[in-house]
Amino acid sequence: PQRPMMLQIWHEVNLQCANYVRGKALEILIVGGATYIAFKFLGVPYAALLSLLVGLSVVIPYIGAAVVTIPVAVIALFAFGWGTHFIWVMVIYGIIQALDGNVLVPVLFSEVNNLHPVVIIISVLFFGGIWGLWGVFFAIPLATMLKAVFSAWPVKEPFSSTTPEQM
Template sequence: MVRILRGLAHKYFSDDEAVVLFLLLLAGVLTIIFFGAMLAPVIASVIIAFILQGLVARLTQLGLPELVSIIGGFVVFLGTLAGFLFGLLPLIWAQLASLATEAPRIFREMRSYLELLPEQYPNLISMNAVNDFYHQVTAEAGNVTQWLVSFSLSSIPDLVGLLIYVVLVPILVFFLLKDRRLILRSIARLLPSQRPMMSQIWQEVNQQCANYVRGKAVEILIVGGVTFVTFKLLGVPYAALLSMLVGLSVVIPYIGAAVVTVPVAMIALFAFGWGSHFIWVMVAYGIIQALDGNVLVPLLFSEVNNLHPVVIIVAVLFFGGIWGLWGVFFAIPLATMVKAVFSAWPVRPGSPEELAE
């Protein structure tokens, strides 16, 4: 056992920089696991500043002074935040509350559709299975409705936390943009003076993650906006709520689109019934998904290294299980970082005994 450990240490940790990098990665993972909730505003601010840095760089390339570019990017962020808090969020909340009040009627109609299945497919579906499924769905819907109704004074601590985010995050974002170089130089002083492997990993991860995160933010806005306009034109109820779900579904490749199709189809079915209007809604939704996957994604992520679908799904499940929604959103950048680390990690061939000979 000792010989095996010595061989692994010689092969993977004979370089001083590799040891430092391993300790940094370990410290970062432990910090997020144990202090992630406490540092959530800081983490969110770093992510937002990372996204806005691309806009700041573009404005600087156009000839604007750096401070003016930073203020311009920050104003865009404040405008987007204000639009979400005072425009989109109240609309989504109102539609969610309306959907909760309409839930009993929707479930009654759903039961009428489900009761036809055992008659049409008696060998595949039984009435007991339909009843069990119906009771499970109504129980979960009842829990959601009860939560919406009880959202009052008991939610004041959550509102206070939201206010802290609204005030603290913009301040942090501004100073992270303004003092980015100073912060990076301060961090660099803590690292070894000679760090070719870290520099290689940083350049690859910075380029890949920056392209992915900024592209994904743009993709969410485009897909959600186009879906909202399309559903509004087709008269689909709860268009804002559904478009938000469709926009966020692009965060989870392959899985997100499949999952969000269910509520879109259910609401369209209960609103229009089996008919041409329902078919048009689903065709429009399918066109949006097809254009997103075959046109928008290649345009936005042409410079991002493609990962195998199995790697993407495993990364989504793993990082989502560790860090929840943030882990799901950053599953692909984190997988890219792991790939970059493994590609650049120095490996010394042979064992200590073989080299001694």
């Protein structure tokens, strides 16, 4: 008797997971492309390699950006020294990361997974608080799965206050 509901949930979760993967691929392209353009404009050596690393770093939210900051900073430091050019590279990199985490991810994944941006931010904070790095990594798919389960759940009509005489 529960099979149609389970099939509906499975179909919805499958569809939303595919949308999540497509959204991540688009995020990789956008962040990597923006980084490449910025680094080329600033004259950063190995701009293509660094932008590839920055693009791929979005696969692990927040942690990936922190880890990739090291090679970006080291290459910029060796190329430009402690001058203003180094500071510009790091500021632009920080702006790209801030825009990715606070604007691009909520807006992009609210579109592809049909979740409100606030729900995405809350799910990252909630699941990250419970399960740490793994919770952050799986926050959007878990929120999508919960949404699929709740939307497939049968809604019971509330008891009406009508009496038999009113019918």
